[in-house]
Amino acid sequence: MHIDARKLPDHSVIEGDICIVGSGPAGISIAMEWDHTRYKVILLEGGGFEYDDQVQDSYAGKTTGQKYFPLKSARLHYFGGTSNHWAGYCSPFDSIDFTKRDWVPHSGWPITFEDLDPYYARAQKNLDLGPYEYGAAFWQNQDQAMKSLLPNDSVVWNKIWQFSPPTRFAPKYKKDIVNSKNIHLYTYANLVDITANENVSAIREVTVRNLAGRQHTVRARHFVLACCSIQNARLLLAANRQAPRGLGNDNDLVGRYFMEHLEIKSAELFLAQPNPLKLYEMEFGVTKARCELAISAQMQERHKILNGTCSFTPLDVARNIKPAIETWNNEDPRKSDENFLGSINSAVKNSTTPKEGSRAYELFTRIEQAPNPNSRITLDREQDAFGIPRANLHWELTNLEKRSIRKIYELIGQQVGLAGMARVRLMEYLQDENDLSWPPFTSGGWHHMGTTRMSDSSKTGVVDANCKVHGIANLFVAGSACFATAAAPNPTFTLVALSLRLSDHLKALLKT
């Protein structure tokens, strides 16, 4: 069922069993789990079914620290959320990503890979992926041309990525949700306030507002914030009428530990013979699975480095692609997207790579950033059109990221050398091990994580292992905001898996 909240009588009261705030991949994935059940699900979307610049403007904010994309264009505020422009890269986190690593400050989740494994399998369907197979051998058996560059997998290994079409949640799920009898989607219902009970131990209701001037109240047994990492933190911090530091923020953790993936060109690989590197090749819309080079858990521990992976682009193409931080520079996400894709498409179109493959490739890193309390979301004094203080981002990296990237390429260089396949040359910014600066082309991946991080203790995290906000009985957070560490893979696959797990938990709660 769909209701446009602009057309409801002012001060309507909406009631249900579960209220999900946000209709991106996390919110829709949870909502769809409840279709055809006896429970009434309220799904709130601040925007409509199409891009609306007035609504999108509420995502604008200031950034400091490491240069970042304009906040307004770094995610999308309408039905389907950021899935409306994601690229579809999917791979599960590794077991080591969930563990406490003594060389990575603030690492460790209260859940393990095994806890998430069955939900990854389920998330494959949500994202229109292939079989739940992430071993390189499975895919190599289907295509003998997918040959490894490595002598073995003890130091560097081939980590599979699968590619979603990419699934746009809006067209995929709109009909089902609009036709659902028990999922009630409210568009133009922008959350502006959260009201708790007297001792702030449970949420009583939330307030939504739209630019048509209508304001409504939503009551439910359980509330799930699924608005993306920046917005979830912003809403909790702004809900400071009853809790002066914001809801769930007794220990000053909401908004902290903001994490991104560093996405940055790092080295070049030179082969003696032309090679298409089919195991590592990605053709958008065609490739179902391909590998990136990853570092074994044993080597991460030995060298005390972060988890990161390396992908390949023919050098003649890569050299003509402008860095994302330069092309994704417009406040309007549609214009940034056009600039960004324009640069890539032009480089691909003008490629001179022969059919038999290139002899030279750019090596591109995607690496977790170490959880850092100083990397954070705070509230600005300026408010958006709904009356909510805007979000500010201070993105701060540490020396560990730089040292890790350098070591990763040293290890990759050693392994492809050992295999007699190639030699690697690090880019200039990595050549001096004492140089801890970042080059101007340092980019993120539009992957926002960690602002309501998961931990067993309220002293070290905002949500518990079930994504429930510590100290508040019926408030949950869905999505990558709950990640305690960022791992190397793009976050959507994991955030959908985690959301499905949260949904199961809520079902168990409602049964009792």
Next chain:
Amino acid sequence: MLSVSTAAFITIPFVRCTSRNAPLAKSLSRPLFLSQICDANTLREIGNAYRAKSPDEATENQLVNKILGDQGYKAHFKDENDPRFLAFLDEKIHKDFSTDQTLIIKGWVVSTTEARQCALASLIKP
């Protein structure tokens, strides 16, 4: 009793004398794999950087000895045209990569043997 040929092999100290080492040093100054992907100038740059880092490997003789080692391998080669010579170098480079005997020089991740070969290149044709 040693055969005449064997005796001849082990008595040729071909790595010790500069004049007699010249052809050998020249052969060693062409790292096989790197030469396929780098131009001569790049090889010399790597070599210059290696020599700057390793002042105790400043002469052709020192570098040749380091590359061939003191494990008696040199005694088994008649000269640099011996087919086993290339295989020996190939194996040595392979071993470097498998035992962390690698360096990052001018950004290149190279085996120590390759770096020494480049250093020879930079000495022979600066």
